[in-house]
Amino acid sequence: MTSSSYSSVYPLVVSGRETPRVLSIAGSDPSGGAGIQADLKSIAAQGGYGMAAVTALTAQNTLGVSAVHVPPVEFLRQQLEAISTDIAIDAVKIGMLGDAAVIDEVRGWLEAVRPAVVVLDPVMVATSGDRLLRGSAEQALRALLPLADLITPNLPELAMLLGEPEAADWESALNQGKRLAAECGTTVLVKGGHLAGTECPDALVNTSGLLRQDVIEVAGPRIETKNSHGTGCSLSSALATVQARTGDWEASLREVKPWLLQALLHSDSLDVGKGNGPVHHFHHHQVLRPGEFAAALWKEAAPELAAIHKLSFIDGLQSGDLPEAAFNYYLAQDAIYLNGYSRVLARAGALAPTEEEQLFWAKASQQCLEVESELHRNWLSTREASPVTGPVTKSYVDHLLASSAAGSYAVVLAAILPCYWLYAEVGQQLHASFVDAGAPAAHPYANWLRTYADEEFAAATRNAINFTDAAAAAASEGERASMLEAFAQSCRYETAFFDAPRLFA
Numbered sequence: 001m002t003s004s005s006y007s008s009v010y011p012l013v014v015s016g017r018e019t020p021r022v023l024s025i026a027g028s029d030p031s032g033g034a035g036i037q038a039d040l041k042s043i044a045a046q047g048g049y050g051m052a053a054v055t056a057l058t059a060q061n062t063l064g065v066s067a068v069h070v071p072p073v074e075f076l077r078q079q080l081e082a083i084s085t086d087i088a089i090d091a092v093k094i095g096m097l098g099d100a101a102v103i104d105e106v107r108g109w110l111e112a113v114r115p116a117v118v119v120l121d122p123v124m125v126a127t128s129g130d131r132l133l134r135g136s137a138e139q140a141l142r143a144l145l146p147l148a149d150l151i152t153p154n155l156p157e158l159a160m161l162l163g164e165p166e167a168a169d170w171e172s173a174l175n176q177g178k179r180l181a182a183e184c185g186t187t188v189l190v191k192g193g194h195l196a197g198t199e200c201p202d203a204l205v206n207t208s209g210l211l212r213q214d215v216i217e218v219a220g221p222r223i224e225t226k227n228s229h230g231t232g233c234s235l236s237s238a239l240a241t242v243q244a245r246t247g248d249w250e251a252s253l254r255e256v257k258p259w260l261l262q263a264l265l266h267s268d269s270l271d272v273g274k275g276n277g278p279v280h281h282f283h284h285h286q287v288l289r290p291g292e293f294a295a296a297l298w299k300e301a302a303p304e305l306a307a308i309h310k311l312s313f314i315d316g317l318q319s320g321d322l323p324e325a326a327f328n329y330y331l332a333q334d335a336i337y338l339n340g341y342s343r344v345l346a347r348a349g350a351l352a353p354t355e356e357e358q359l360f361w362a363k364a365s366q367q368c369l370e371v372e373s374e375l376h377r378n379w380l381s382t383r384e385a386s387p388v389t390g391p392v393t394k395s396y397v398d399h400l401l402a403s404s405a406a407g408s409y410a411v412v413l414a415a416i417l418p419c420y421w422l423y424a425e426v427g428q429q430l431h432a433s434f435v436d437a438g439a440p441a442a443h444p445y446a447n448w449l450r451t452y453a454d455e456e457f458a459a460a461t462r463n464a465i466n467f468t469d470a471a472a473a474a475a476s477e478g479e480r481a482s483m484l485e486a487f488a489q490s491c492r493y494e495t496a497f498f499d500a501p502r503l504f505a
């Protein structure tokens with residue numbers, strides 16, 4: 001392997017632009033799912049700077065196209081000139097062109113400016129079946145193809161460009177792609193969107209050694225959805241953007257296809273229109289509303305809270321029938337637990353993004369140690385309880401320490417939270433039923449039950465919930481998944497901790 005081919009396979013320095021300047025030359029879709037609107041969203045979703053020169057205006061929605069207006073080509077010329085005389089363009093995506101005069105204008109501009117990356121989506125017919133290119137302009141479009149680096153026809157467009165019947169299976173689609181690639185000397189992206197079946201592959205096809213192989217297929221599942229309006233526009237403009245950054249068509253397709261798949265999967269949440277709706281271009285930038293993540297956590301916690309209230313330990317504590325040995329075991333384990341918990345709270349303080357939060361967790365960590373020594377002084381000094389760490393205590397503390405090891409503030413908080421939240425809820429209910437029973441002084445656990453109505457602890461719990469909710473809003477999707485996992489695990493340990501005296505005392 002020569003040094004030059006080595007460096008092209010394993011580039012030490014990526015030469016592409018971090019924020020590519022990408023121009024879409026395409027039609028407008030006022031409903032926002034296709035055309036320049038989809039292009040600008042896709043370019044931005046891939047981290048590019050989007051620009052748009054409008055070739056045609058359509059009146060359309062998710063049900064279809066009701067009118068097309070192609071403005072005078074002189075105005076397109078002025079738009080293109082305004083952009084390219086001022087701004088360096090890293091990639092161009094070409095979509096709906098409308099008629100032969102527009103095609104000629106774009107051809108002239110491409111020949112003069114010669115952008116480094118040109119993706120041509122030969123738009124002829126919308127998803128709804130409406131024509132977006134005059135029949136008389138098909139020949140002119142064919143003649144434009146060799147000026148592109150990548151052509152992205154759907155299967156009906158591929159067939160029309162070749163003057164052949166539409167491919168009915170993937171193999172004949174690939175063969176048609178090869179014929180078109182050979183005819184125009186460029187790379188063709190053959191798209192599986194219009195085929196049936198559970199798979200939806202795409203393939204980069206070329207015949208003149210432009211790529212590593214003649215056919216590079218990228219597999220993908222077919223999503224069961226009618227929201228496919230603008231998938232072709234979104235794919236081609238996203239590819240142009242990523243290509244300007246990577247300089248590698250295969251790498252670009254492998255990056256864009258999973259994004260488009262997720263955009264299709266999240267399309268229902270947009271709820272746009274009655275027909276073929278758009279895809280969710282910014283599914284990866286979902287903004288959480290305040291309290292939304294906390295509500296999702298509470299949903300996780302609800303079954304555990306119900307399970308805690310069914311435990312014989314809670315029942316016995318409430319009625320006073322709880323064997324003393326079980327209560328003593330619980331107190332001794334609680335003291336051990338609080339020591340470990342205090343260390344994890346201190347870790348939350350170390351990771352906190354604001355001084356307010358740092359102070360809150362530092363105080364919480366100290367208070368935790370104070371409660372631990374209180375337990376020893378006032379509760380455990382007169383009781384018989386083993387000082388050995390029980391298996392549930394050990395596992396719970398290990399889980400908390402492990403959750404803090406990755407160094408994510410959001411994940412530590414999610415792991416910490418159930419000890420506040422579930423404990424506060426359980427304590428409040430135990431205290432309320434104690435008061436309802438007239439707070440009998442003769443109740444064997446009266447002094448303990450009285451400690452539960454602590455307003456300071458309730459306020460701290462509200463703070464801990466709010467900090468966790470805010471940390472989730474700032475976290476990545478992956479971190480939020482880890483938060484849910486850490487939180488759910490801590491909830492299970494809360495239940496196990498209340499049940500441990502029955503099993504191990």
Ligand SMILES: Nc1ncnc2c1ncn2[C@@H]1O[C@H](COP(=O)(O)OP(=O)(O)OP(=O)(O)O)[C@@H](O)[C@H]1O
Nearest residue numbers: 127154191192193194200222223228230231232233
């Ligand atoms: N149901 C689906 N599930 C998964 N991927 C899909 C689905 N439909 C289309 N795609 C993908 O979307 C991209 C566009 O393909 P398609 O063949 O639908 O283009 P198109 O017909 O030009 O789109 P448009 O709707 O914009 O006219 C391809 O990457 C294709 O694999």
Ligand SMILES: Cc1ncc(CO)c(N)n1
Nearest residue numbers: 027028029034035096126
């Ligand atoms: C403006 C415009 N361009 C392309 C398509 C193809 O999806 C469409 N429906 N509308």
